[in-house]
Amino acid sequence: MIKSADIVIIGGGVIGTSIAYNLARMGASNIVLLEKNTLASGSSGRCGAGIRQQFGTEMNCLLARESIKIFEHLSEELDFDIELHQGGYLILAYTEKEVKQYQKNVTLQQSMGINSRLISPVEAKEIAPPLNTEGVLAATFCPSDGHANPFKTNFAYAEAAQRLGVKIYTFNEVKEIEIKKGQIIAVNTTRGKIYTSIIVNAAGGYSGIIGKMAGLELPVYSQRHQILITEPIDPLFQPMLMSFSHNFYCQQTPHGSIIMGYGDPAEPIGENIGSSWQFAYEMAHKITQVVPLLKEVSMVRQWAGLYNMSPDAQPILGEHPRLKGFYMAIGFSGHGFMLAPVTSKVMAELILQGRTSLSIEKKLDIGRFERGELILEPSVV
Amino acid sequence: MRDEVIICRCEDITWGEIRQALEKGYITLDEIKRITRAGMGRCQGRTCQRILLNEIARFCNKKVEELTVSTFRPPTKPIKLGTLAGDKDD
Numbered sequence: 001m002i003k004s005a006d007i008v009i010i011g012g013g014v015i016g017t018s019i020a021y022n023l024a025r026m027g028a029s030n031i032v033l034l035e036k037n038t039l040a041s042g043s044s045g046r047c048g049a050g051i052r053q054q055f056g057t058e059m060n061c062l063l064a065r066e067s068i069k070i071f072e073h074l075s076e077e078l079d080f081d082i083e084l085h086q087g088g089y090l091i092l093a094y095t096e097k098e099v100k101q102y103q104k105n106v107t108l109q110q111s112m113g114i115n116s117r118l119i120s121p122v123e124a125k126e127i128a129p130p131l132n133t134e135g136v137l138a139a140t141f142c143p144s145d146g147h148a149n150p151f152k153t154n155f156a157y158a159e160a161a162q163r164l165g166v167k168i169y170t171f172n173e174v175k176e177i178e179i180k181k182g183q184i185i186a187v188n189t190t191r192g193k194i195y196t197s198i199i200v201n202a203a204g205g206y207s208g209i210i211g212k213m214a215g216l217e218l219p220v221y222s223q224r225h226q227i228l229i230t231e232p233i234d235p236l237f238q239p240m241l242m243s244f245s246h247n248f249y250c251q252q253t254p255h256g257s258i259i260m261g262y263g264d265p266a267e268p269i270g271e272n273i274g275s276s277w278q279f280a281y282e283m284a285h286k287i288t289q290v291v292p293l294l295k296e297v298s299m300v301r302q303w304a305g306l307y308n309m310s311p312d313a314q315p316i317l318g319e320h321p322r323l324k325g326f327y328m329a330i331g332f333s334g335h336g337f338m339l340a341p342v343t344s345k346v347m348a349e350l351i352l353q354g355r356t357s358l359s360i361e362k363k364l365d366i367g368r369f370e371r372g373e374l375i376l377e378p379s380v381v
Numbered sequence: 382m383r384d385e386v387i388i389c390r391c392e393d394i395t396w397g398e399i400r401q402a403l404e405k406g407y408i409t410l411d412e413i414k415r416i417t418r419a420g421m422g423r424c425q426g427r428t429c430q431r432i433l434l435n436e437i438a439r440f441c442n443k444k445v446e447e448l449t450v451s452t453f454r455p456p457t458k459p460i461k462l463g464t465l466a467g468d469k470d471d
Contacts, residue, residue, distance in 0.1 A: 038412050045415055151415040159405075231423055231459060255418070275455050284465035295463025300423055301454045 018344030046305025080156035205306030232256030391422020
């Protein structure tokens with residue numbers, strides 16, 4: 001294994017591999033990526049595969065809008081089909097409070113050039129005919145939202161990074177970060193030591209643990225989210241169906257299978273990624289009310305992954321103010337896959353140039369929590 | 382084995398596709414599953430996992446016992462969402 005590196009990236013998910021690719025694309029060399037398992041073995045390979053721009057904060061909308069722009073030509077850029085399909089996101093409102101929030105969200109989104117709109121239940125049913133609109137008061141729809149294959153996106157970034165000289169070591173777990181007099185010296189791994197002065201924490205659900213190795217208490221925590229998938233069936237509906245009050249999301253993938261999940265508010269904090277029968281039970285109950293036709297469709301698999309939550313459900317990007325060379329792309333709060341394309345560009349710019357072309361200055365850094373500038377993202381499942 | 386031989390019957394994945402993944406460096410069952418979909422269909426790899434393990438072992442010059450298998454995920458057999466949901470009302 002290599003003895004020293006200019007930059008060590010920790011985490012072989014879509015965030016880590018895309019940062020590696022963008023660093024190399026911008027001319028950096030001697031980049032090493034460390035992954036404790038296989039690529040896409042963590043949250044990237046366990047996510048719901050959706051891509052949306054319909055968020056409730058300016059920062060999440062900005063990141064998502066820019067990500068979609070990159071997703072739209074990513075297969076060509078990386079020379080790997082990532083199976084992008086833009087069937088839209090249809091977000092359902094079941095309460096008056098939700099309708100008011102969606103009006104605010106859509107106003108924000110439209111002001112930023114995102115083509116979302118508030119629609120009636122009748123129009124929602126035209127967009128997704130199998131939808132049961134009972135109880136639906138309104139919906140928002142953005143046709144350019146959609147789906148991409150998270151595995152392939154992750155592998156596409158990794159292969160492109162490797163073509164540009166990045167070294168990727170899998171089954172190589174970081175055990176310790178050596179710091180002397182406030183300077184990063186090295187990372188100790190299960191396969192030896194690598195000297196470096198720059199570390200990128202892209203460890204997703206395990207980013208808090210990496211922070212602790214560097215002596216830092218990062219304001220993130222992890223929480224299990226479960227998902228199930230059905231057998232493939234003929235095309236039934238195009239958009240991702242989603243509700244925050246009824247707490248679910250459900251989308252048919254281009255492959256034909258239907259993927260769905262919800263967030264359990266009683267889920268304890270931690271790194272458990274086991275599956276529970278209660279989830280399958282509750283999920284089946286929820287979804288067969290929203291799309292009754294799905295009663296006849298079989299689930300074939302369920303699994304779980306970790307959301308890495310930040311205090312405002314927006315990612316934390318940039319260098320830690322108390323440890324030079326310690327960069328973070330963490331706390332994506334369930335949206336790491338969809339935000340990866342732009343995040344990785346921003347991170348590469350911050351690391352190599354000290355600033356970014358995207359106007360996120362002082363909005364997504366870790367210091368925002370100490371400054372008390374909490375702008376909470378309201379739209380998370 | 383000929384490239385056109387189907388290894389994963391549920392997802393229609395051929396040996397040629399598996400071989401290409403192996404040659405690209407995807408040499409664990411989990412990676413092959415993620416990149417080709419082999420083992421992700423109705424039977425959840427209960428038919429093809431053994432064949433895949435043998436072929437990975439042959440490709441890597443390892444014994445099958447040395448390889449890591451994928452996590453078996455619930456349910457054991459496909460189950461209709463209506464059946465699952467119906468139970469709740471009983």
